[in-house]
Amino acid sequence: MLRYTVNRVLLMIPTLLGVAVLVFFLLRVVPGDIVEIKLRGDGGSVTQETIDMERKRLGLDRPLLTQFGGWMVGMATLDFGNSMWTERPVVTEIAGRLELSLQVAIMATVVAVLLAIPMGTMAALFRDSWIDYTVRILTIGGLSIPSFWFGMLIMLTLLALFNWLPPITFTPIYVDPIANLTQLIWPALAVGYRYCAVVARMIRSSLLEVMNEDYIRTARAKGVYERLVIARHALRNALLPAITVIGLEFTFLIGGLVVTEQVFNLNGIGQLFVQSVSRNDFTLIQGMVMLIAAFYVFVNLAIDLLYAVFDPRIRYNA
């Protein structure tokens, strides 16, 4: 098990290296130039000389491979460089936003999983009853309604009913939990709905499949209480595929909340992404892509290790 884990962790290095190469060179291929945007973006006329000097200052005049090498060496020493736009360290830029995004993602996950397990289970156990139909209608809604639209709906409802809107400045949860939650619970609900729908449908279908397995029949033939048949024999097997979905959705939330953040006016990773891309802020984009890629790889590793915990077949054979 330990060797397996170490192997998997070591395998992350080439994966991330591949991401680094791709993002670095793809960014260079995309047209647009940060210096041009920075100095001429507001229509002001700046001499070519000034632009060249700024280029030189940012190191953009060096050969590509030298730039890449410098970036790699920096990353190896945990120095991700400074944002080309704000001149602040990339780490600082990201850290402030990540706190918010991570909290929304975690809250959405908790809400979604807590709702999805009972919903999926009940729908499967009472298949084709009114419970199942309700769950199926709710979840198909979750899949087809875009999160940002659902978010707007939440905002409008709050405004119409209470004439109140959530605060727009972020307060960390350790500073003022109430203020923090009143701001973030709404986006968490908006994206959690979709999340919950995906997971609930997964649990429903995998539980339906498991309930037809021979070992469920064996458990019943042994005279095991029906509740125990479901909790011990069926659900534990049915949750395995759901773990994958939960993990993938979670990583998606870290990097993919672009529009929902706009709706709730949140200053999260998504916003930062849009800004830095529109400014061609190479170092910041690179840093963010690396962060999200690392996140994906870690979560996938966590999923695989969780699988091994739940499924002895993987633990002993792999």
Add this chain to the structure above:
Amino acid sequence: MSVAETSDDLRARQDTRPQAAAPLLDVDDLHTQFSTARGIVRAVEGVSFTVDRGEVVAIVGESGSGKSVTALSIMRLLPRLTGKIPKGRIMFDGRSLLDLDDEQMRQIRGRDISMIFQEPMTSLNPILTIGLQIKEPLQIHLGMTDSEAQARSIELLQLVGITDPERRLDQYPHQFSGGMRQRVMIAIGLACNPKLIIADEPTTALDVTIQAQILELMKDLSRRLDIALVIITHNLGVVARYADRVIVMYAARVAEQGPADAVFHRPRHPYSMGLLRSVPRLDRPRGGKLETIEGLPPNLADASTACRFAPRCPFRVAVCDREPPLFRTDTGSLSRCHRHEEIAAGKITWSSDGGAGLNFAANTTVPVLSVRHLTKSFATSGGLRRAGGTVRAVQDVSFDIYPGETLGLVGESGCGKTTVGRLILRLEEPTAGEIHFEGVNLSTASPAELKAMRRKVQVIFQDPYSSLNPRMTVGQIIGEPLHVYKIVDGRDQVETRVAELLENVGLRPEMAERYPHQLSGGQRQRVGIARALAMEPSFIVCDEAVSALDVSIQGQIINLLEELQRKFGLAFLFIAHDLAVVRHISARVVVMYFGRIMEVADRDVIYGGSLHPYTKVLLDAAPVPDPTIERQREPRLIKGELPSHLAPPTGCVFSTRCPQVSQECREIVPPLEEKRPGHFAACIKV
């Protein structure tokens, strides 16, 4: 009851109870239905039978005859939404099971009635330890504490012959072989000392030597612990060896039931007669053509007031339009046939047209296929705990097949017989050795020669359900190779040829329009054969080509294969695990074990005077459908299971299980030697 009681106390308590005259289980006029998209399927109609305490009763029948549904009805384990018992009564030990509520029924399941299922590979929960799964009924029904249940579980594992039980309890199902898992299932079934065990095809998924071990174990336990046993099976040999009484089911109804001797020796229903005649048998001289029951079983969604067997019965008369009741016959059995008296009087006998069907004698000395020192190793990747290694699936296999000949290749699962077939088909590259087909060495053949060879070497697969593309019509499946190899030109020509091929395999040309799911298993296998024939091959690998089929259908397909062989002069490599089927169809037989050839000889030599201890054990383990013979012989069981490919035995591969093993056997790999003319064996003891 006190939890401190041991199994012996429990047994003693039961023995002091007065032996009631009433049977333990009394099923009366049971009807079971399923509602499906195609309407109501009457899976069981008016089945009645009794089981006495300690008795072994077998329910035999083909797939869809209602035998498993009968068992599930007794256990009340039918699918909740679709399954229903509209009529009937099931009395068990003085209680009417159909009148109990769910909780009362749950208390009976696993406590008084246990059930063992067909598939040991899927019947245990993969993510729970064996220990937990055995302890579950002990704690639920007997209220044992964890340590009491642990002690009893160890006792149970010992009882079913699993060594090192303390350690085994902490393991998971995937760490057990199929045979071992079935032993665990039996241990679970025995846990609470039930009065009745229902075993649904308990050995169908197991190898013949393991099957013998499991059946002996079950019979021994039922006798020792006085447990009544209901065995559901399609294998008539198993019935003959173990059952006191037999119930033959056909199309949801009982066709005949009675003492095993009566049903086997003097059957009084045409279906039982036909069934017994259509099995290839090891205990009788090999006849010519197999007897078959023509046609297919009826669709149970159609209601019928006629005799269910009438459409396939060679003896049907006008009165057969009415459903016959169960008549008591002269042998003491019950038969659902209007003409049972005529059968008893010997006026009706199943006609025999034997004589045909013998193999070609090889009239040439040039083999069509020649295999020399064939070896195939697979690399295994290192897992979490073990390093990678090589698995030698096939080692040093050599044989010849002559034109028009059938070479049988028998062995248990994992012996490498399927790999040999795949190597010949060039679906796998051999690690070493040569294959010559019609004089061409396939290892050095040019692409054009290989293409020609692929056309002339065809295959028929085991599973007719998964080996045909579900989205293609029968006509497209058979026609595809005709287009690819440009065997005929033009659409009309292809259609004509497809119709011709369908006719060859006994299907109507209209079948070309159908999709595989619209066909029965036997019909699909015929399509598979027609597809192989489309290429005008000279050699066909039949990989377990009839093992997925019901007995009466199996006979039809074997006869078809033999007929086609005569007609087109085909050579077959017939890979199978069923010794009787191989004996029937083969001219020569190769016996494989653990990747190596153990013995090669003419069929009659193998089955009459085999030399190798493994062949003897294999033949001994296979039950024959005759209760008298089965009761007289004491099967020589071999201990143990197939060795692991990751830790292969040194010396002779069979040395770990061989009854005649000596130190020398563990040191020397015995070469395959010609012990008598044409008779090769790999054993230093013969």
